Amino acid sequence: MKRTPTGAAVLQPEKTASITEAVLAELAEAGYGRLSMEAVARRAGVGKSALYRRWPGKAEMVTAALSELSVPAVPTPDTGTLRGDLGVLVEAMHAWLTHPLIARILPDVSSEAVRNADLAEALRRTVGDPRRDMARSVLERAAARGELALDVEMALDLVGAPLYWRLSVRHVPLTPGYLDALTDALVRAVSRP
Amino acid sequence: MKRTPTGAAVLQPEKTASITEAVLAELAEAGYGRLSMEAVARRAGVGKSALYRRWPGKAEMVTAALSELSVPAVPTPDTGTLRGDLGVLVEAMHAWLTHPLIARILPDVSSEAVRNADLAEALRRTVGDPRRDMARSVLERAAARGELALDVEMALDLVGAPLYWRLSVRHVPLTPGYLDALTDALVRAVSRP
Numbered sequence: 001m002k003r004t005p006t007g008a009a010v011l012q013p014e015k016t017a018s019i020t021e022a023v024l025a026e027l028a029e030a031g032y033g034r035l036s037m038e039a040v041a042r043r044a045g046v047g048k049s050a051l052y053r054r055w056p057g058k059a060e061m062v063t064a065a066l067s068e069l070s071v072p073a074v075p076t077p078d079t080g081t082l083r084g085d086l087g088v089l090v091e092a093m094h095a096w097l098t099h100p101l102i103a104r105i106l107p108d109v110s111s112e113a114v115r116n117a118d119l120a121e122a123l124r125r126t127v128g129d130p131r132r133d134m135a136r137s138v139l140e141r142a143a144a145r146g147e148l149a150l151d152v153e154m155a156l157d158l159v160g161a162p163l164y165w166r167l168s169v170r171h172v173p174l175t176p177g178y179l180d181a182l183t184d185a186l187v188r189a190v191s192r193p
Numbered sequence: 194m195k196r197t198p199t200g201a202a203v204l205q206p207e208k209t210a211s212i213t214e215a216v217l218a219e220l221a222e223a224g225y226g227r228l229s230m231e232a233v234a235r236r237a238g239v240g241k242s243a244l245y246r247r248w249p250g251k252a253e254m255v256t257a258a259l260s261e262l263s264v265p266a267v268p269t270p271d272t273g274t275l276r277g278d279l280g281v282l283v284e285a286m287h288a289w290l291t292h293p294l295i296a297r298i299l300p301d302v303s304s305e306a307v308r309n310a311d312l313a314e315a316l317r318r319t320v321g322d323p324r325r326d327m328a329r330s331v332l333e334r335a336a337a338r339g340e341l342a343l344d345v346e347m348a349l350d351l352v353g354a355p356l357y358w359r360l361s362v363r364h365v366p367l368t369p370g371y372l373d374a375l376t377d378a379l380v381r382a383v384s385r386p
Contacts, residue, residue: 031308033226104307110362111304114297115224120364128363150378154355154371158378161358162350169303169357170321171313178347185343185351189382 016054019044023065028104032062032112032119062109063122069102070127074134082142082191087183089135089159094179097167107168132156142190149192158189204247212237212244216258221297225255225305225312255302256315262295263320267327275335275384280376282328282352287372290360300361325349335383342385351382 022044026035037058041048055061073096077088096102113120139152139159148155162182166172215237219228230251234241248254266289270281289295306313332345332352341348355375359365 107304107307111300114300124363149381150374153368154374154378157355157359157375158351158382161354162347164362165354165357166350170317175346181343181347182350185347185382188342188384188386189351189378191381193381193386 011054015046015050019046020065020068023061024101027062028101031108059119059122063126067126071130074131076134076137082147083187085138086186089138090179090183093160093163097163147192148190150190155190159186208239208243209247212239213258213261216254217294220255221294224301252312252315256319260319264323267324269327269330275340276380278331279379282331283372283376286353286356290356340385341383343383348383352379
């Protein structure tokens with residue numbers, strides 16, 4: 001049985017915020033594998049019990065911290081055009097992936113998740129799925145207007161993937177005009193001709 | 194100074210092949226961080242000197258082994274149509290990413306490369322760049338025929354990224370017809386309307 005947080009009503013938000021900051025700093029320095037609850041507690045200046053009151057374990061603590069930097073970063077634009085909406089999503093994806101902490105933490109945590117099913121599940125539940133759900137709402141409006149040439153799930157794969165591949169996998173900086181040209185290509189890819 | 198292989202003319206290809214197999218098995222089991230030259234030599238039934246005669250160190254040995262599974266896996270189709278050529282590239286990318294060893298090793302080694310500049314450079318030189326060069330030849334023919342609406346580098350990002358994102362990052366299996374529909378979307382994305 002996992003321990004579940006209790007007494008949520010009395011948790012202090014400022015303490016949660018400083019623990020989150022400590023988790024992200026430890027992740028960036030040590031990586032997921034070497035991160036310990038002790039080191040996070042020490043860096044945040046709290047006892048380990050303050051961590052276990054909030055999260056049942058390391059995977060949930062780490063993905064909750066990543067979620068703070070990741071889920072609010074997805075906008076749900078409604079500019080009136082698919083080109084406008086996709087442009088906003090592309091810019092936001094770029095800003096997220098080039099955030100110094102995300103750029104350092106995400107590949108490491110994603111790789112760890114390959115060998116750690118609990119972490120993979122927590123990452124999917126608290127970061128991947130909520131981000132995708134928010135972007136999905138944009139594509140679903142386009143689908144409802146009859147503008148999509150493919151299903152929404154494939155459209156989401158196409159929108160998220162190229163910047164991740166280039167920035168987080170290949171580590172190649174963008175050339176000038178890249179985001180605009182990518183947005184144009186995505187509009188062609190997902191739209192009915 | 195790095196040690197460089199000497200006496201390449203007398204290296205036995207069968208021994209190289211069994212070392213490569215041992216490297217890939219160790220990578221899949223232990224991951225890059227815990228892989229040791231000793232363990233590879235033991236598994237291959239050779240002395241450590243047999244490794245150092247072939248590669249200056251761990252990064253070069255690992256990326257050479259990965260290269261064997263990765264570079265010949267990229268076809269250079271010339272079917273006469275962009276749709277045909279992209280379809281072949283997409284099928285080959287799918288086969289590569291779902292290869293049991295690649296699926297296990299690639300995210301781990303890629304993540305390690307974030308913290309290890311020598312490994313990142315070796316991975317780029319022996320796996321990433323040669324694979325991309327081969328795919329580039331296909332896109333350059335389309336560009337020469339005046340068919341591309343965007344530059345070849347962005348076209349390469351678009352072709353490689355969605356399957357990597359879905360299979361190696363999100364770990365979501367493909368739905369039926371996915372590869373065909375993706376190929377259609379890529380044709381729209383890269384082609385002049």
